[in-house]
Amino acid sequence: MYDTTHKGVFPDDDLRRLLRLLARAGGLLEPHGHGELRLSLSEVFALGELAEGETLSQRELAVRLGLEKSTVSRLAAGMERRGWLSRERDPANRRFYRLRLTEQGWAAAEEVGAGLRTMHATLFGELTDAERAGLALGLDGLARALQAGTHGGHRRTGDDPLPPAREASSTP
Structure with missing residues (x-):
């Protein structure tokens, strides 16, 4: 799966090939x-995070998403312009914003969630039981390795750890 003898600029291995294929096929970059x-x-x-957490600080959302605080600030501002969330100063600490989905935000979350649920059911329906189990096991292992931070690649700049990986499920 991983060939360390390739001397190109980018690695020529299954991980890069599969991630690139998933990003392209899923249209994830646009x-x-x-x-x-x-x-x-x-x-x-x-x-998704706001629908699960209901009210989060920008800092909490940044940790959950694995993004820089400034990136989440721009993300929240854009979502606020779309009418999807409200940003209010935290009464306990006026330096922080509390983020909460608006009625429009809940409607957007429900629409996106329903679409994802349907898509996931379709995708998992195309896999055999063994493929679903292998996918869950492999992705759980990859998430664990990334969270360990020993990969030497993209480093998180904050000192906050990523939230723990969720338990893998064998059902879609």
Whole structure:
């Protein structure tokens, strides 16, 4: 799977090939449609985190998404302009914003969530039980290795650890 003898600029291994294929096939690098909505992948993940956490600080959202605070500030401002979230000063510490989905934000989250649920069911329906189990095991291992931070690649600049990986499920 990994060939260390290749001397090109980028690695020529299965991990890069598969990640590139997933990014291309899934259209992950461009905003994409979910029903009537067009969203970036960051917006999709932010809607999901806010729908699960209900009210988060920008710092908490940054940790959950693995993004820089300044990136999350721009993301939140854009989502606020779209009417999807409200940013209010934290009464306990006025330096921080608390983020909460608006009614429009909940509607967007529900629309995106329903589309993802359907897409996931379709994708997992195309896999055998063994492929689903292998995918869950492999991705869990990859997430664990990335969280360990020993890979020497993209480093998180904050001192906050990523949230723990969720338990892999054998059902879609």
